[in-house]
Amino acid sequence: xxxxEKILEIKNLCMEFPVKRREKLKALNNVTFxxxxxxxxxxxxESGCGKTTLxxxxxxxxxxxxxxxxxxxxxxxxxxxxxxxxxxxxxIAMIFQDPISSLNPRxxxxxxxxxGLSIRGIKNKEEQRRxxxxxxxxxxxxxxxxxxxxxxxxxxxxxxxxxxRALILNPSFIIADExxxxxxxxxxxxxxxLLLEMKKIMGLTILFIAHDLSVVKYFSxxxxxxxxxxxxxxxxxxxxxxxxxHPYTRALLxxxxxxxxxxxxxxxxxxxxxxIHDYSKESPEFVEITPGHFVYGSPSEIEQYRxxxxxxxxxxx
Amino acid sequence: xxLYEDNKELYDSIPAEKFKRVERDEAIHDAKFQTKPIxxxxxxxxxxxxxxxxxxxxxxxxxIAVLAIFGxxxxxxxxxxxxxxRVNMPPKIxxxxxxxxxxxxxxxxxxxxxxxxxxxxxxxxxxxIINVTNPQVVNGVRMVDVEVDYYKYLGISDDxxxxxxxDYLGRDIWTRLWRGARMSLIIAVVSVACNVVIGLLYGSIAxxxxxxxxxxxxxxxxxxxxxxxIVIVTLFVMVAGTGMFSIIMALIIKDWVPTAxxxxxxxxxxKGSEYxxxxxxxxxxxxxxxFRHILPNSMGPIITSSMIAVPTAIFAESFLxxxxxxxxxxxTSIGVMLSQGQKVLLHYPTQVVFPAIVISLLMISFNxxxxxxxxxxxxxxxxxx
Ligand SMILES: Nc1ncnc2c1ncn2[C@@H]1O[C@H](COP(=O)(O)OP(=O)(O)OP(=O)(O)O)[C@@H](O)[C@H]1O
Ligand SMILES: [Mg+2]
Numbered sequence: 001x002x003x004x005e006k007i008l009e010i011k012n013l014c015m016e017f018p019v020k021r022r023e024k025l026k027a028l029n030n031v032t033f034x035x036x037x038x039x040x041x042x043x044x045x046e047s048g049c050g051k052t053t054l055x056x057x058x059x060x061x062x063x064x065x066x067x068x069x070x071x072x073x074x075x076x077x078x079x080x081x082x083x084x085x086x087x088x089x090x091x092i093a094m095i096f097q098d099p100i101s102s103l104n105p106r107x108x109x110x111x112x113x114x115x116g117l118s119i120r121g122i123k124n125k126e127e128q129r130r131x132x133x134x135x136x137x138x139x140x141x142x143x144x145x146x147x148x149x150x151x152x153x154x155x156x157x158x159x160x161x162x163x164x165r166a167l168i169l170n171p172s173f174i175i176a177d178e179x180x181x182x183x184x185x186x187x188x189x190x191x192x193x194l195l196l197e198m199k200k201i202m203g204l205t206i207l208f209i210a211h212d213l214s215v216v217k218y219f220s221x222x223x224x225x226x227x228x229x230x231x232x233x234x235x236x237x238x239x240x241x242x243x244x245x246h247p248y249t250r251a252l253l254x255x256x257x258x259x260x261x262x263x264x265x266x267x268x269x270x271x272x273x274x275x276i277h278d279y280s281k282e283s284p285e286f287v288e289i290t291p292g293h294f295v296y297g298s299p300s301e302i303e304q305y306r307x308x309x310x311x312x313x314x315x316x317x
Numbered sequence: 318x319x320l321y322e323d324n325k326e327l328y329d330s331i332p333a334e335k336f337k338r339v340e341r342d343e344a345i346h347d348a349k350f351q352t353k354p355i356x357x358x359x360x361x362x363x364x365x366x367x368x369x370x371x372x373x374x375x376x377x378x379x380x381i382a383v384l385a386i387f388g389x390x391x392x393x394x395x396x397x398x399x400x401x402x403r404v405n406m407p408p409k410i411x412x413x414x415x416x417x418x419x420x421x422x423x424x425x426x427x428x429x430x431x432x433x434x435x436x437x438x439x440x441x442x443x444x445x446i447i448n449v450t451n452p453q454v455v456n457g458v459r460m461v462d463v464e465v466d467y468y469k470y471l472g473i474s475d476d477x478x479x480x481x482x483x484d485y486l487g488r489d490i491w492t493r494l495w496r497g498a499r500m501s502l503i504i505a506v507v508s509v510a511c512n513v514v515i516g517l518l519y520g521s522i523a524x525x526x527x528x529x530x531x532x533x534x535x536x537x538x539x540x541x542x543x544x545x546x547i548v549i550v551t552l553f554v555m556v557a558g559t560g561m562f563s564i565i566m567a568l569i570i571k572d573w574v575p576t577a578x579x580x581x582x583x584x585x586x587x588k589g590s591e592y593x594x595x596x597x598x599x600x601x602x603x604x605x606x607x608f609r610h611i612l613p614n615s616m617g618p619i620i621t622s623s624m625i626a627v628p629t630a631i632f633a634e635s636f637l638x639x640x641x642x643x644x645x646x647x648x649t650s651i652g653v654m655l656s657q658g659q660k661v662l663l664h665y666p667t668q669v670v671f672p673a674i675v676i677s678l679l680m681i682s683f684n685x686x687x688x689x690x691x692x693x694x695x696x697x698x699x700x701x702x
Binding site (some may be wrong): 022056059061085086089090093094096097098101102103104105106107115116119142144145149151163165169193237252 | 595600602613
């Protein structure tokens with residue numbers, strides 16, 4: 001594991017939004033994790049836990065309050081100069097959560113997708129047109145769609161336009177912010193397949209954000225679980241799925257519907273109650289409990305998790 | 318018990334090779350749209366012409382503009398030619414007078430005339446009498462009101478008619494009206510154009526950068542706004558003298574503030590929108606964000622408000638004319654004509670009616686036209702209605 005190349009290192013990242021005078025909302029709280037080159041990192045967590053904020057902070061739409069972000073070993077947190085900003089925009093792309101509001105209603109699809117090209121010096125209209133048609137074909141849209149305006153498309157089509165816009169620039173790292181949450185199930189599968197194909201062809205690294213584990217668990221190499229601006233568990237997908245340690249992860253896992261109706265009916269739903277943690281005496285830490293498997297908890301909780309691990313976990317009964 | 322556990326043996330006896338993964342393998346491809354793509358300008362034109370009210374408004378504006386350009390040259394009078402013997406003439410257009418409609422016939426009511434002298438051709442020459450009304454007896458004498466064709470009454474030939482009448486100096490109102498409309502439109506359009514440009518730059522900077530920049534810029538506008546307009550105009554007139562320049566400046570000095578505020582609020586509305594953020598992640602520069610992403614989306618309010626600003630500026634100019642700070646004689650504007658006409662409103666109402674009609678038409682038309690333009694430039698309305 002250690003010899004794998006890290007593409008993104010996030011260290012103690014904090015992000016606060018000023019809400020009222022002197023009052024701050026901690027959207028990200030000491031988030032620390034790495035993403036390896038070529039992997040598919042799934043980030044899950046309930047709505048409002050700060051997933052989008054994390055994505056936007058990485059691509060530097062927001063200025064982090066504290067902490068460090070290293071991309072390929074180069075620091076991209078702190079104040080950005082022209083060079084670093086260009087480095088960020090050239091290498092990282094983001095697919096936005098809301099396919100409807102993330103496309104400018106006054107621009108044609110051609111203009112939207114080609115916008116990044118002209119910034120990168122491809123100004124020739126013919127060349128742009130050719131590349132747009134090519135990428136439209138990849139995401140399953142037709143060349144004639146290029147002259148249309150976004151409102152003429154369905155939600156799924158718009159999501160694919162957003163994907164095309166991100167992919168055409170050949171980024172090495174993509175932040176996909178719930179790219180399928182707004183879509184119906186049949187299109188979800190298509191879009192995920194599309195992303196995975198692109199990943200294979202272009203050698204992408206993907207940070208895939210979702211709000212439930214069911215979407216993520218099938219194709220993520222590693223999974224991070226987020227809760228209230230805090231990363232509570234992190235590990236290989238199989239490991240997290242088999243040995244969920246943090247109660248929040250367990251609750252998320254128990255929420256995945258089972259394809260077997262009988263089992264589904266008998267399944268015990270777990271609910272997560274943040275009150276169970278008593279952090280007044282011991283302060284919690286993000287601890288590597290087994291190689292590559294991190295969990296957030298106080299020393300006594302960690303002890304309990306170790307015992308759980310030894311005894312084997314079956315959260316379903 | 319689960320399905321699998323109940324039938325464990327049966328399930329397990331099936332060899333793995335027999336399983337096939339079910340997957341929709343065909344590449345996703347969407348159907349062609351039924352409608353044809355059309356180029357932007359054609360689309361704008363189509364949507365504009367669909368709105369009948371704004372097309373009418375555009376035609377009215379066009380007619381007024383054409384008349385403002387060519388109207389003053391259409392008859393033999395000059396805007397500053399005075400005829401002391403032909404003051405306050407009623408309007409007469411010979412072609413319409415012949416139709417006996419009761420309008421534009423040069424009709425003027427002479428009140429309380431002796432009935433007996435009606436047939437006296439030295440008093441009423443050239444069968445100038447149109448109508449006799451209101452018979453009454455005063456001190457045993459029969460009196461009537463006589464409506465005469467004032468031109469025939471004075472012995473003026475038909476080709477010297479004042480189409481819209483003349484004012485208190487015998488100047489032709491038709492010529493002066495269109496010359497005035499020309500002046501008013503120039504003043505309004507120039508000042509509104511300047512206001513929009515200043516407001517656009519100022520509002521964009523304040524709205525886009527926000528924070529301290531925004532706060533300082535907005536405080537400045539508040540200070541500017543606190544000065545009463547009359548003080549500013551008076552100061553300008555003192556320094557630069559009366560005339561077009563002073564008036565235009567007077568209409569610019571603080572009138573760009575609402576435009577700037579409006580554009581600033583549009584920026585606040587759109588700069589955090591997802592598509593602006595998305596463009597930012599692509600590395601789009603500030604200027605492109607402002608001009609390609611934010612401004613086009615705030616076009617609607619900008620267009621309507623600047624279209625409404627045109628007649629408002631004409632109004633403001635009229636107001637200046639009323640208080641005597643407008644254009645100075647013999648130069649004219651709609652405002653000057655209104656203020657002069659208002660003085661003789663009760664005796665010669667036509668002198669105020671014509672400029673009033675023009676200013677009202679302009680007001681309504683610019684409003685409707687602005688709405689039509691706003692909708693025309695909004696591609697999201699494509700296919701609506
Ligand atoms: N620009 C902002 N200003 C102030 N607060 C914000 C801002 N953006 C997000 N927040 C707050 O930060 C928290 C995290 O929001 P975020 O959008 O990251 O959630 P999320 O995990 O993406 O949720 P979802 O699954 O619904 O998309 C929320 O409580 C939200 O109200
Ligand atoms: Mg989100």
